[in-house]
Amino acid sequence: MTKRNLTRQIPSGVSRRSFLAGTGAVAAGLTFSGKGFAAEEKVLNFYNWDTYIGETTLDDFSDATGVSVNMDLFADNDELFAKLKAGNPGYDVIVPTNDYVERMISADMLVKLDHSKIPNIKNVDPAFLNPAFDPGRTYSLPYMWGSIGIGYRKSRVDAVPDSWKVLYDSDKYAGKIALLAAPSTVLQVGCKYLGYPLNESDPAVLEKVADMLIKQKPNIKVFAEDNGQDLLLSGEVDLTMEWNGDILQVMAEDDDISYVVPKEGGLLWEDTLCIPTGAPHPENAHAFINFLLDAKAGAAIADFIQYATPNAAAKALMSDEYRNNPAIFPTDEVIRNSETAIYQGTDYTQLVDRLWTKIGAA
Structure with a gap:
C-alpha cells in the first residue's frame, strides 16, 4: 500500500484493462445505487492507501454516476486517524484497518451506514458480516484482508x-x-x-x-x-x-x-470502507461503497492489487491461481x-x- 504507479502490471497473463473488459467491469455492467445524486454535488473525496484501488475503478464509477472522485493518500492508520481527529477536512470515504475502526467509533469519528443504500452487501462473504470490532457492520464494510x-x-x-x-x-x-x-x-x-x-x-x-x-x-x-x-x-x-x-x-x-x-x-488484518463524521457527500459515499462491493468491480480491484477479497461474488469470478494462492489467502495453519x-x-x-x-x- 505504498506510493507506486497504479499502471504497474500484476500477473495474470493479461493487462489490467484486458481483465476489466473481459469481466465486463465497466460502467454499464456494474450494479450500484444512484439514490441521492440529485441532492448533492457530483463529487466524492476518497482517502485511501496507495496502490489500493483498481486501475480504472474511479473512472468507472465516474462514468456510471457522473460523480468525479478525488483520491488522497495516507501512509498508515496513524496518519489517517490524526488527520480525521483534527476535524474532517472534507473526506467522504476512508479505509481504516479493523482496530482503528474500533478506535474511531470510540472517538465518534464515523457515521452509521445506511444498509438500504448498499444493496451489494449481499456479495460479502457471511464470515465478514459480524466482526467483533463492528458488530452488525454498523459503521464499516469489508474491503480487503x-x-x-x-x-x-x-x-x-x-x-x-x-x-x-x-x-x-x-x-x-x-x-x-x-x-x-x-x-x-x-x-x-x-x-x-x-x-x-x-x-x-x-x-x-x-x-x-x-x-x-x-x-x-x-x-x-x-x-x-x-x-x-x-x-x-x-x-x-x-x-x-x-x-x-x-x-x-x-x-x-x-x-x-x-x-x-x-x-x-x-498479524491478520482487515481494511474497511467507512464514512467519516462530517462527510460532505454522504449519499455519494454510500453509492461509492456499494459500487466497490459490486462483484465485477470487486474482482477487477482484487486482480489488480493482489489482496484477498472478502467479496464472495467477486472471488467467484477470479482465477484458480488467485483463489488458491496461500500468499493471498492464508493457510489454515x-x-x-x-x-x-x-x-x-x-x-x-x-x-x-x-x-x-x-x-x-x-
Whole structure:
C-alpha cells in the first residue's frame, strides 16, 4: 500500500484493462445505487492507501454516476486517524484497518451506514458480516484482508526465513533488513516472536520488545514507510516486513522475490470502507461503497492489487491461481497461529508512542 504507479502490471497473463473488459467491469455492467445524486454535488473525496484501488475503478464509477472522485493518500492508520481527529477536512470515504475502526467509533469519528443504500452487501462473504470490532457492520464494510509477513529475495537467503528472528533478533542479514515504520504493528509482532499474545498489554513485556528492537537497530537498514517491497525490488534490502499484497505485487516483477508468514504466526488484518463524521457527500459515499462491493468491480480491484477479497461474488469470478494462492489467502495453519489486532484504549496507545520514541532515540 505504498506510493507506486497504479499502471504497474500484476500477473495474470493479461493487462489490467484486458481483465476489466473481459469481466465486463465497466460502467454499464456494474450494479450500484444512484439514490441521492440529485441532492448533492457530483463529487466524492476518497482517502485511501496507495496502490489500493483498481486501475480504472474511479473512472468507472465516474462514468456510471457522473460523480468525479478525488483520491488522497495516507501512509498508515496513524496518519489517517490524526488527520480525521483534527476535524474532517472534507473526506467522504476512508479505509481504516479493523482496530482503528474500533478506535474511531470510540472517538465518534464515523457515521452509521445506511444498509438500504448498499444493496451489494449481499456479495460479502457471511464470515465478514459480524466482526467483533463492528458488530452488525454498523459503521464499516469489508474491503480487503490479509497478513503481514516477510518478503525476501530467494537468492540472498540460505533458507526460507520462517521465523521473525531474522528481522528482530539476528545479525545474519545486518544492513539488509527493513521493518515497517508502524509502532503498534512492530511491537505486536515482536510480542508474537517472544511467545506472547499479539495484543499483549503488559508494560514490562512491551518494554522487553522495545529493548530487543533497540539492540537490533544496528542491523536494520530502515523502518520503512510501507515501501519495503520497493526496497526489496531495488535490492536495497534482502528481507522486509510487509503487507502480503505489496510483496505479491513485486513478486510479479521479479521471480526471485517470495513471501512467508513466520512459524510464530503474524498479524491478520482487515481494511474497511467507512464514512467519516462530517462527510460532505454522504449519499455519494454510500453509492461509492456499494459500487466497490459490486462483484465485477470487486474482482477487477482484487486482480489488480493482489489482496484477498472478502467479496464472495467477486472471488467467484477470479482465477484458480488467485483463489488458491496461500500468499493471498492464508493457510489454515497460518490463521491458527496468527491474531488480529484489537484497540486497547488510550493508555496502551500512549505506551506504544512512548516506546516508539525510545526506540527512535536510541
